[in-house]
Amino acid sequence: MKTKFQVLFILFAMLASCNLAAAATAILGWNASSSSDTAGYNVYYGTTSGNYTTKFNAGNVTSATISNLTAGVTYYFSATTVDTNGNESAFSNEASFIVPGILTLSNGVNPGDPMLIQFPVAPGHWYEVQASTDLQNWITISQTDVATSNTWLQFTDPNAGAFSSRFYRLVLH
Secondary structure (H helix, E strand, O other): OOOOOOOOEEEEEOOOOOOOOOOEEEEEEEOOOOOOOEEEEEEEEEOEOOEOOEEEEEEOOOEEEEEEEOOOOEEEEEEEEEEOOOOEOOOOOOEEEEOOOOOEEEOOOOOOOOEEEEEEEOOOOOEEEEEEOOOOOOEEEEEOOOOOOOEEEEEEEOOHHHOOOOEEEEEEO
16 A cells, blocks of 8 residues: 555653553554545554554544553554555554563572662653561662663662561652
8 A cells, every 4th residue: 555654653651550560551642644545543562573463443543542561561562544445554663662660679690699670660750769678667779860761770789688588669750
């Protein structure tokens, strides 16, 4: 199908819900097609680049809300336009997003090495890593700046070995 549609796929807001126990929501936006016979748009996504396992019919609007995304997973998104005859354009440029809301812990390679803490961040938010020995009293052991991109951050806890047990939580702001 020949099309005048050239979508600039923009992820302008990706985080509507970021609870450690809940699934997250992505809000996607794109530029409208300049074609006069545009009937609507489809958003495709999946967890492998270029392999979209889910199709979402966005109707004739230039945004879509995709729910039930899993924290810590990277999703890949692309959009198409559909004309009044039902023909679909080629995929837009792909955009990816790591869903925040998970904290992973790894022991150091050797006994006594610092605990490695990793978590994905979303633009416009800042995070605190807090620690506790009793799950009652929490102290902030690390704090991020406001994130400007969607990426994984890591922090090492050099004091982890000083405790017989230490618990961690991630606080989103």
